[in-house]
Amino acid sequence: MQYRVQKVSVYVYTDAHIIKWSPDGERYVTVVTNKVDIYRLDTASITGTITTEKRISSLRFITDSILAIAGDDEIIRFYSCDSQKCLCEFKAHENRIKDIYTFEREGQHLIVTASSDGYIKMWNLDLDKIKNVPSLLCEVNTKARLTCLAVWLDQVSEMKENSDKAATSSQAKEDEKSSIVRKNKACRTDTSDKTAKKKRKIIPEKKKLEAPLQKKKRKQNSSA
Incomplete structure (x- = not known):
């Protein structure tokens, strides 16, 4: 009796759990677990990929070409969309970071972070010195296990x-x-x-x- 073996390729597609648009609307990113794919809108093709060690829980565009990425650790990292290189990283909390929010106010570029350690922190980022660690402006201990963040302006x-x-x-x-x-x-x-x-x-x-x-x-x- 003869047996015939046929090779079968199986493709597994995973839904992105985060999708974000750049402020100018020229590009967007999708996040699957710990991988960020960067797309151009005009071509709908991937122009670069960023991979982190931990699962990504939050991502924000700081500018049209700079991303702030946080996940299942205490570190926030800034990445360039053009080179996919890490521009800066710093320890922001004592536990995993669940959410990030960024906005501009009175000439300052501000970042707000929320963590499972119960703290909400606000940071001042100097875009001209993006490689420097942002300065901590204030923090509050909510004494709760935070899972998300919303900022009211x-x-x-x-x-x-x-x-x-x-x-x-x-x-x-x-x-x-x-x-x-x-x-x-x-x-x-x-x-x-x-x-x-x-x-x-x-x-x-x-x-x-x-x-x-x-x-x-x-x-x-x-x-x-």
Whole structure:
């Protein structure tokens, strides 16, 4: 009896548990366990892959080309989407990090992290010195086992700040316009004053010339 062996290939597809878009919408990333695939939107093709030792639990775009990645350890890592190299890593908590949130406020780039150790921390990141460890701004111990994080931004204060900036800019433009108008008025006044002075100078000269001529005419008339 003969047996025929046939080779069968089996492909196993795993759903991504994290998908994030870059701020400019030009690329997106998918996360499967501990692997990050980076895609270009225009080609829908993978341009690079980042692999970590631990399972990834949270990922955020800091800029269009820099990712913040955290997972089942205490470390946060910044990666370049272009080179897939780690730019910086630092110990942020005493237990696994469950979530990250990033936003900008008053010229600062802020990162908020939540961990199973119960702490929520806020960090200040200097984008010009991305290789340096972010500075810790504040922390709070919730005394709870955190699994996720949400950040509420005070839109009222932000709108007020933006309106104040707009008002300041508008006032500066108005002041500039007023200054230009005043300068133009001063120029016109100065020009008119100079013209008037010239006329005053010309009129007496004319009178001086006309006076002898009138006397001559009178003499000629009398002699005739």
